[in-house]
Amino acid sequence: MTGKTISHYKILEKLGEGGMGIVYLAEDTKLKRKVALKFLPPSFSVDEESKQRFIKEAQSASALDHNNICTIFEIDETENKELFIAMAYYDGETLKEKIKNKPLNKDEAIDIIIQSAEGLIKAHEIGIIHRDIKPANIFISSEGVVKILDFGIAKVSGQTQLTQKGSLIGTLAYMSPEQASGETADQRTDVWSLGVVLYEMITGQQPFKGGYDQAIIYSIFNEEPEPIQNLRKDIPAELEQTILKALAKDKKARYPSLKESFRIYIKFTNPCPQRKVNWMIQNSYCG
Numbered sequence: 001m002t003g004k005t006i007s008h009y010k011i012l013e014k015l016g017e018g019g020m021g022i023v024y025l026a027e028d029t030k031l032k033r034k035v036a037l038k039f040l041p042p043s044f045s046v047d048e049e050s051k052q053r054f055i056k057e058a059q060s061a062s063a064l065d066h067n068n069i070c071t072i073f074e075i076d077e078t079e080n081k082e083l084f085i086a087m088a089y090y091d092g093e094t095l096k097e098k099i100k101n102k103p104l105n106k107d108e109a110i111d112i113i114i115q116s117a118e119g120l121i122k123a124h125e126i127g128i129i130h131r132d133i134k135p136a137n138i139f140i141s142s143e144g145v146v147k148i149l150d151f152g153i154a155k156v157s158g159q160t161q162l163t164q165k166g167s168l169i170g171t172l173a174y175m176s177p178e179q180a181s182g183e184t185a186d187q188r189t190d191v192w193s194l195g196v197v198l199y200e201m202i203t204g205q206q207p208f209k210g211g212y213d214q215a216i217i218y219s220i221f222n223e224e225p226e227p228i229q230n231l232r233k234d235i236p237a238e239l240e241q242t243i244l245k246a247l248a249k250d251k252k253a254r255y256p257s258l259k260e261s262f263r264i265y266i267k268f269t270n271p272c273p274q275r276k277v278n279w280m281i282q283n284s285y286c287g
Helices: 048-062 095-099 106-125 187-203 213-222 237-246
Strands: 009-018 021-028 033-039 072-077 083-088 092-094 138-141 146-148
Touching: 009 033, 048 072, 048 083, 092 095, 095 138, 095 187, 106 138, 106 146, 106 187, 187 237
Parallel strands: none
Antiparallel strands: 009 021, 021 033, 033 083, 072 083, 092 138, 138 146
């Protein structure tokens, strides 16, 4: 694929691949800028239902305009009817690459989770649920700006289900119990996944794990995460309680939304960041 020109995009190099497709770095020959091109699996081209579902999802994602959400420029297809999506390209690394099974500095983890929440709040405001929040879908630019990637499997609230009934969408280790059960996702689904990500950033390990899929599912439904205080002594109890509430197995006991109720109670070791978000209350412990 490297060196080929697709539409007005010249493929420069392969950036990576996953279950939802292959991503290439390309040059937009019209606007003379670098972009990321994501090519969808072949099944999206041969299955008309999957194709239309993706197009609808991409159209929804393209409506998101926020500093913490990756910008989508267009969707198109090759001469061979292979679907692709053109997105903004950023220098930096994914959170998955950044953590690599090691905990982050507490303040850095909080800053990343705040920026991620800001982007998700914007999506939730227009009825879009991400449903696949995980470190691989949180990109951190070289300037330290978080960009949420891959709203391609997002659900538009109030519209027809974009996935077949009973199918699992997302990445198992970050799925909420209701999502793993195939139930309808809502804002609390993203609250759970963001809680898993924060736990992993703080501790260097996932809260729910196992050697195979069924073991992970069992852990999600039946086990509690290892106490953070057992893994790291410098994390305030208030922050641990916040994470545990986000990971409540009964979604009714979870924070109902990021905007109104996902509040961080934490004593920062450095001066409190200037970043303002709706869901941080004024009496957060900043020192």
